[in-house]
Amino acid sequence: MNHGVLIIGTGPAGVNTAETLRKFGCKEKITMLSKEPFPPYSPPLMANYLETRGASDLIFWKGRDFCKDFDIDCKTSAEVGKVEPKRNRIVLTDGRFLEYDYLVIASGSEMWIPIKCECPADAEKENYYNFKSLTAVSKLLKEVEKGADKAVIIGAGFIGMEIAITLRRIGLSVLVVEMMDRILPRMITRDIAEPLESIVRDMGIELLLNRKGELLKGRETAEELLISDGTLIKANLFIAATGIKPNISFLAGSGIQTQKGIRVNSFLQTNFSTIFAGGDVAEVPDFVTGNIYPHAIYPEAVKQGQIIAFNILGENVHYDGGLNMNSLYHFNLPMISEGAMIAEEKADEELFFSRNNVIRKIGIKDGKILRFELVGDKEGAGLLHTLMTQKRDVSRIKDALVTKKYNQARHFMSIFGP
Numbered sequence: 001m002n003h004g005v006l007i008i009g010t011g012p013a014g015v016n017t018a019e020t021l022r023k024f025g026c027k028e029k030i031t032m033l034s035k036e037p038f039p040p041y042s043p044p045l046m047a048n049y050l051e052t053r054g055a056s057d058l059i060f061w062k063g064r065d066f067c068k069d070f071d072i073d074c075k076t077s078a079e080v081g082k083v084e085p086k087r088n089r090i091v092l093t094d095g096r097f098l099e100y101d102y103l104v105i106a107s108g109s110e111m112w113i114p115i116k117c118e119c120p121a122d123a124e125k126e127n128y129y130n131f132k133s134l135t136a137v138s139k140l141l142k143e144v145e146k147g148a149d150k151a152v153i154i155g156a157g158f159i160g161m162e163i164a165i166t167l168r169r170i171g172l173s174v175l176v177v178e179m180m181d182r183i184l185p186r187m188i189t190r191d192i193a194e195p196l197e198s199i200v201r202d203m204g205i206e207l208l209l210n211r212k213g214e215l216l217k218g219r220e221t222a223e224e225l226l227i228s229d230g231t232l233i234k235a236n237l238f239i240a241a242t243g244i245k246p247n248i249s250f251l252a253g254s255g256i257q258t259q260k261g262i263r264v265n266s267f268l269q270t271n272f273s274t275i276f277a278g279g280d281v282a283e284v285p286d287f288v289t290g291n292i293y294p295h296a297i298y299p300e301a302v303k304q305g306q307i308i309a310f311n312i313l314g315e316n317v318h319y320d321g322g323l324n325m326n327s328l329y330h331f332n333l334p335m336i337s338e339g340a341m342i343a344e345e346k347a348d349e350e351l352f353f354s355r356n357n358v359i360r361k362i363g364i365k366d367g368k369i370l371r372f373e374l375v376g377d378k379e380g381a382g383l384l385h386t387l388m389t390q391k392r393d394v395s396r397i398k399d400a401l402v403t404k405k406y407n408q409a410r411h412f413m414s415i416f417g418p
C-alpha cells in the first residue's frame with residue numbers, strides 16, 4: 001500500500017475499523033477524518049455530556065489520545081466534499097485532497113428535519129436545535145448555560161426521549177410532541193409504552209401524543225411551534241428529534257451506489273472493491289426479516305467497523321445481518337426490545353403477559369420469534385435472543401416463553417430439539 005487506509009468518520013464504526021486494523025497487525029498508514037472539531041466520541045454518551053454540562057470526559061470513550069495511542073493520523077474539522085473512486089482520492093471542502101488504497105465510509109447519519117421555521121432567514125438556526133452530534137449538543141448546552149428554561153422536543157423516539165429526560169434532569173421545563181399514539185413508536189407497542197409514559201410524566205415531562213409538529217414561527221428566532229390541533233406552543237428551545245438519514249450527500253456523482261444509505265455486499269464492500277461502508281451510513285439486511293436498511297445502533301456500528309477491518313486485512317469475513325435492539329436505562333425500569341421494528345413486519349400472533357409491573361410481549365411469525373419486548377424484568381432476554389437469532393421454531397414453547405416458565409421451555413427444547 002502507498003497511501004494506506006482512509007476512514008471518513010470518527011464515530012463508533014470508523015473507530016472500530018481503525019482499532020481492529022491496528023490490533024490485528026496493520027502497519028500501514030491510517031488516516032481518519034471528522035468534519036467536527038472533537039476527538040472520537042460516542043453519541044450514546046452525549047446525554048451524560050449534557051447532564052454534566054460538558055464536565056465529563058466519558059464521551060471520549062476510547063480516551064482523548066486514541067489517535068496517538070493507535071498511531072492514527074486523525075484530522076478534525078476536515079469535511080469530505082467529494083469522493084473520486086476512479087482516482088482513489090477524496091476531496092475536502094477546503095479543496096485539499098487525500099489519496100487512499102482503501103477507503104472506509106463511516107460518515108454516520110444526521111437528523112432529518114422536516115419542520116421548517118417561518119421566521120427571518122437563518123433565524124431558525126438560532127434556537128432550533130437537534131441532538132445528533134456533539135457539535136449540535138455543544139450549541140444546545142450554550143443555550144442552557146445562558147438560561148433557556150423551556151424546551152419543546154419534536155419526536156418521542158429514543159433520541160427525543162433521551163434529550164427530554166436529560167433536559168428535565170437539569171431543571172428545564174420539557175414538552176414532547178409526538179405524532180404517533182405512544183413514545184418510542186418504532187421500538188415498542190402501546191401496551192409496553194404505557195408504563196414508560198407514566199414514568200416520563202412523573203418526571204414532570206409533558207407528553208402530547210397523536211399530534212404533529214407542523215411549523216415553527218417567530219419574529220426574530222423560532223418562538224412557537226404550531227401543532228396539528230392548531231395549538232401554538234411557546235418555548236425558548238425547539239429540538240428536532242424527527243428521525244435520521246444517512247450522511248451520503250458528499251457521494252453525489254461518485255458512482256458509489258446508494259439508496260437510503262450506501263449499498264454494500266456481505267463483506268460490507270460497496271460497488272468499488274476498495275471502498276467499504278459501515279455504521280449508520282450503510283444499508284444492511286436485517287437478521288430477522290431480511291429487509292435492507294441502515295441499522296442505526298451502536299452495536300451494529302461496532303460490529304460492522306470490525307468486519308470491515310478484517311476484510312481489509314484479507315480475512316473475507318461475512319456480515320450476517322443487523323439486529324435491532326434497544327435497552328433504555330433512562331426510565332429507571334429494566335426494559336429491552338429486540339427484533340423487527342414495529343412497522344417493519346406484522347407478527348402472526350402477539351403473545352402478551354402482564355403481572356406485578358412486569359410486561360412481556362413476543363411477536364411470532366411463521367412459528368419463529370419476530371420481536372420481543374420486556375419491561376420491568378429483563379430475565380430471559382438472552383434465551384429469547386438466542387431463539388430469535390437461531391430462527392428456532394418456538395410454536396410448542398411460546399406460551400412458556402411469554403409466561404417466563406423457562407425451565408419448561410428448556411425442557412421442551414431438550415426433548416424436541418431445534
Ligand SMILES: Cc1cc2nc3c(=O)[nH]c(=O)nc-3n(C[C@H](O)[C@H](O)[C@H](O)COP(=O)(O)OP(=O)(O)OC[C@H]3O[C@@H](n4cnc5c(N)ncnc54)[C@H](O)[C@@H]3O)c2cc1C
Nearest residue numbers: 009010011012013035043044080107108279280296297298
Ligand atoms: C443521542 C443519541 C443517543 C444514542 N443512544 C444509543 C444507545 O443508547 N444505544 C445504541 O445502540 N445506539 C445509540 N445511538 C445510535 C448510535 O450512536 C449510532 O448508531 C452510532 O453512533 C453510529 O456510529 P457511526 O460511526 O456509524 O456514525 P456517527 O457516530 O454518526 O459518526 C459519524 C462520523 O462521521 C463524521 N462525518 C460525517 N460526514 C462527514 C464528512 N462529509 N466529512 C468528514 N466527516 C464526516 C462525523 O463528524 C462523525 O465523526 C444514539 C445516537 C444518538 C444521537
